[in-house]
Amino acid sequence: MSFKLPLIFAFTLGISSAFADDDFDLPDDVQKAEVPANAEDITDVPVNFAPIEATTTETTSEAPAKPLPVKNKSAKDIAESYLPPIPEEKKPAQKEKAVQGKKPILKQVQDDVRGQGQDDGDKPAAFKAHQIPEDLDRPLRVGIYTGVKELYLKYQGETVHVTPHGKMVRFEADGNSTEDIAHEFNSEDGGCLAVAADKKSLGKACYPGSIMFRTTNGKLDAINSVDVEDYLRGVIPYEIGKLDSSRIEALKAQAVAARTYAYKHFNSRESMGFDVFADTKDQVYKGLESATPLTDAAVKATAGVVMTYDGEFIIAYYHSTCGGVTETLATWNRPDVPYLQSKPDKRPNGKPWCDESSYIKWERRFANKEIVKLFKANAVEAKATFSTATGKDFKKVKSIKIKDKLKSGRIMTLRVETDKGYFDVLTDRTRWLFKKAGTILPSSFFTIKKEGKEWVLTGTGFGHGVGMCQMGVRARAQAGQSYQEILSHYYQGITLEKFER
Numbered sequence: 001m002s003f004k005l006p007l008i009f010a011f012t013l014g015i016s017s018a019f020a021d022d023d024f025d026l027p028d029d030v031q032k033a034e035v036p037a038n039a040e041d042i043t044d045v046p047v048n049f050a051p052i053e054a055t056t057t058e059t060t061s062e063a064p065a066k067p068l069p070v071k072n073k074s075a076k077d078i079a080e081s082y083l084p085p086i087p088e089e090k091k092p093a094q095k096e097k098a099v100q101g102k103k104p105i106l107k108q109v110q111d112d113v114r115g116q117g118q119d120d121g122d123k124p125a126a127f128k129a130h131q132i133p134e135d136l137d138r139p140l141r142v143g144i145y146t147g148v149k150e151l152y153l154k155y156q157g158e159t160v161h162v163t164p165h166g167k168m169v170r171f172e173a174d175g176n177s178t179e180d181i182a183h184e185f186n187s188e189d190g191g192c193l194a195v196a197a198d199k200k201s202l203g204k205a206c207y208p209g210s211i212m213f214r215t216t217n218g219k220l221d222a223i224n225s226v227d228v229e230d231y232l233r234g235v236i237p238y239e240i241g242k243l244d245s246s247r248i249e250a251l252k253a254q255a256v257a258a259r260t261y262a263y264k265h266f267n268s269r270e271s272m273g274f275d276v277f278a279d280t281k282d283q284v285y286k287g288l289e290s291a292t293p294l295t296d297a298a299v300k301a302t303a304g305v306v307m308t309y310d311g312e313f314i315i316a317y318y319h320s321t322c323g324g325v326t327e328t329l330a331t332w333n334r335p336d337v338p339y340l341q342s343k344p345d346k347r348p349n350g351k352p353w354c355d356e357s358s359y360i361k362w363e364r365r366f367a368n369k370e371i372v373k374l375f376k377a378n379a380v381e382a383k384a385t386f387s388t389a390t391g392k393d394f395k396k397v398k399s400i401k402i403k404d405k406l407k408s409g410r411i412m413t414l415r416v417e418t419d420k421g422y423f424d425v426l427t428d429r430t431r432w433l434f435k436k437a438g439t440i441l442p443s444s445f446f447t448i449k450k451e452g453k454e455w456v457l458t459g460t461g462f463g464h465g466v467g468m469c470q471m472g473v474r475a476r477a478q479a480g481q482s483y484q485e486i487l488s489h490y491y492q493g494i495t496l497e498k499f500e501r
Contacts, residue, residue, distance in 0.1 A: 122492075125307070127498060129497070130498075131500050131501075136263055136266060139210075142231065143221065143278060144222050145197065145222040146277070147219040148197065148221075153211075154195075160173045167181065168180060169214060171183070183212065186209075192207050206289050207224050207234075208230040209227065210224070211223065214273075223274050228262055232262070233288055233291045233295065236254055237292065238283075246477070246478050249477035250473045250486070251295055253477070253483040255305075256305050257468055260307045263306055264313040302483065304499035306497050306499065307487060309338065309491075314494060318468035318470060319464050320471060321443075321462040321463060322345050323359075323459075325343065325345055326408065327342050327408045328408075331428045332466075333426065338492065339492050345490075353475045354461075354475065355475075356475055361459075363458050364441065365455070366436075366455045371400075375397065379433070382425045382433035383426070384416075390421075391421045397416060397418055401415050402447070403415045403424070442461065443464075468487070468491070
């Protein structure tokens with residue numbers, strides 16, 4: 001037959017769960033639920049953040065810079081135009097002052113504050129450059145499809161139908177078929193492989209590296225082994241929205257955060273045989289189908305750069321819109337870490353950096369009868385604690401009060417008085433208490449009051465508020481801040497390390 005399989009790659013193990021073996025993932029279904037109801041163009045979001053509204057990119061009050069002309073320019077050319085200058089002491093002409101065997105590191109952040117400036121008290125992170133640790137000098141393993149019934153592969157000009165068959169994988173092409181326990185396909189000549197859930201999508205699919213097919217519990221898995229830098233090329237376009245060249249530093253900041261997340265998750269799902277998912281459980285990755293010269297430039301200009309604190313990768317949480325102040329891990333009742341602090345995120349004029357977001361102010365209204373039904377339906381998911389044994393049988397809500405707040409102003413304890421006593425809902429889970437039609441509140445940063453027969457919630461922000469505020473990043477970049485300055489604001493006291501190969 002004409003269809004020939006590549007070298008067999010045996011692979012057998014069991015799947016235990018969908019969660020990381022480590023404890024640094026977001027709690028429960030926080031990120032999966034953080035999908036705005038009006039985000040029509042966004043179908044998948046990574047676990048680390050709530051998606052950016054597609055409408056906000058073009059509605060800024062600040063005039064965007066002229067888009068970078070990309071015609072006839074390679075990603076390499078564009079990346080080099082955005083690389084910071086090499087410090088005098090590290091220039092090739094003065095090699096005797098450079099570390100032997102090392103490439104020049106990225107330029108140290110300058111002391112002067114550009115644009116609208118860096119917040120008082122922020123100090124740009126120092127750089128350290130060193131050889132990449134041996135245990136990280138390997139491809140990242142990405143579960144691009146897990147537990148599916150079928151997939152399609154374009155290989156050597158043929159369309160291959162891949163299905164599970166008992167404990168084997170069946171490959172069919174042009175009426176011929178073969179089976180084996182697992183197979184690994186390698187991209188040829190630096191190109192990429194097209195794998196998709198349907199034939200129509202094969203035309204745009206493009207995964208660099210290799211893809212291994214296997215079966216687990218009668219279902220099909222496809223695992224992409226890909227260089228971390230190429231992985232980021234397939235992540236950044238889905239992380240922070242479509243930006244023009246005036247916000248290249250925002251793309252760089254996102255690249256460093258996503259790279260840190262990837263390395264932090266090396267071996268985190270070892271029991272599943274890969275490192276990260278390609279969907280909302282981790283960071284959304286769809287190969288190179290949406291990569292652009294500008295997003296590629298951001299990856300190349302920050303190649304190898306990660307964030308650490310006391311020699312360990314940080315937990316690089318990020319979200320859409322902070323509303324002018326970030327939050328600590330207290331919003332999930334977790335112990336604080338030094339680099340994730342509650343911090344004002346406002347311009348010198350007092351306006352939030354993220355005020356470009358359509359979620360800078362939001363309102364939700366609930367009728368009396370509706371609020372009772374929602375609270376009864378959502379109490380378990382919101383982890384409500386009742387004051388009496390019969391508290392769950394309430395038929396009337398008498399009052400809803402914010403008992404206390406977190407440092408940022410987000411809710412710490414929401415107390416609901418009913419005809420059966422009261423119940424409390426803590427921190428970020430307050431968003432689930434008001435869940436309606438499958439959608440939770442945009443944030444836990446809100447106030448509540450009674451107007452006639454309605455309860456009115458007025459809030460700001462979108463997402464959990466921990467770590468990097470992506471809408472703030474976009475504005476800071478356009479104001480002239482470097483990615484080093486940006487990251488140093490959102491992740492306090494970090495060190496930027498550059499892995500050399």
